[in-house]
Amino acid sequence: MNQNVYFISDVHLHLYDSPDEKVKRERLFEFLAEVRRNKGALYILGDLFDFWFEYRTVIPGFYLPVLCQLRETVRAGCELHFLGGNHDYWVGSFFANTLGITVHYNPIDILISGHRFHLTHGDGILRSDRGYRLMRYFFRNPLCIRLFGLLHPDLAYRLGAKISGKSRRLTQRSSSLEASDRQEIIAYGLTQLAAGAEFVITGHFHLPTEFRTEMGTIFNLGDWMKYFSFAYFNGQNMQLCYWPQNRSDQE
Numbered sequence: 242m243n244q245n246v247y248f249i250s251d252v253h254l255h256l257y258d259s260p261d262e263k264v265k266r267e268r269l270f271e272f273l274a275e276v277r278r279n280k281g282a283l284y285i286l287g288d289l290f291d292f293w294f295e296y297r298t299v300i301p302g303f304y305l306p307v308l309c310q311l312r313e314t315v316r317a318g319c320e321l322h323f324l325g326g327n328h329d330y331w332v333g334s335f336f337a338n339t340l341g342i343t344v345h346y347n348p349i350d351i352l353i354s355g356h357r358f359h360l361t362h363g364d365g366i367l368r369s370d371r372g373y374r375l376m377r378y379f380f381r382n383p384l385c386i387r388l389f390g391l392l393h394p395d396l397a398y399r400l401g402a403k404i405s406g407k408s409r410r411l412t413q414r415s416s417s418l419e420a421s422d423r424q425e426i427i428a429y430g431l432t433q434l435a436a437g438a439e440f441v442i443t444g445h446f447h448l449p450t451e452f453r454t455e456m457g458t459i460f461n462l463g464d465w466m467k468y469f470s471f472a473y474f475n476g477q478n479m480q481l482c483y484w485p486q487n488r489s490d491q492e
């Protein structure tokens with residue numbers, strides 16, 4: 242069976258407009274249009290938003306255009322999956338019920354066209370992430386989430402955007418740090434391949450990577466800020482692609 246499956250992560254949609262943000266949004270919408278044209282499935286591997294916190298009754302208006310696009314894609318018959326990232330782990334029933342997107346809060350192991358995939362956002366993988374792993378415990382603690390939800394949404398989003406803006410290590414790394422991060426992504430991928438996966442896909446690191454071994458292939462999706470990279474699976478082969486180049490071979 243031939244299935245068009247797309248993987249994207251780390252779009253980091255901001256809550257404010259800028260020329261960069263416009264380009265990012267336009268390219269994302271073109272990309273979603275291609276997913277619809279090809280009746281594809283789309284896996285969003287986290288950090289679609291620079292900050293998202295879901296209130297029971299309040300949805301941030303600035304994200305409305307992208308939320309409409311996601312819903313349109315689902316309504317066109319495409320299967321959408323969302324794996325929470327470290328910037329948008331707090332998605333909830335709005336994503337599932339209103340948008341019709343399947344939400345995953347942990348890494349997933351799935352079969353696509355008979356091939357075994359391991360998908361994860363990838364935060365907390367690095368050895369140096371020890372402090373972050375502790376912070377993540379609180380970020381994901383139900384009581385902490387309830388308490389944060391008591392804040393007025395304007396205040397919560399202002400705080401969230403501020404904290405998100407500070408976690409820029411991944412976009413401002415030296416090339417030697419990039420190389421060591423890439424090594425750790427591959428080391429993580431190899432353990433997943435040894436556990437039986439054929440394709441391991443991570444986001445989070447903003448380092449477009451395609452590492453092939455006899456056991457399978459390890460990908461980092463890069464990002465949709467600097468690289469506009471994503472992965473495409475045609476039911477047999479996976480490839481790392483860059484929007485908008487090389488599109489003609491996918492049609």
Ligand SMILES: [Mn+2]
Pocket residue numbers: 287288326327328362364444445446
């Ligand atoms: Mn991330």
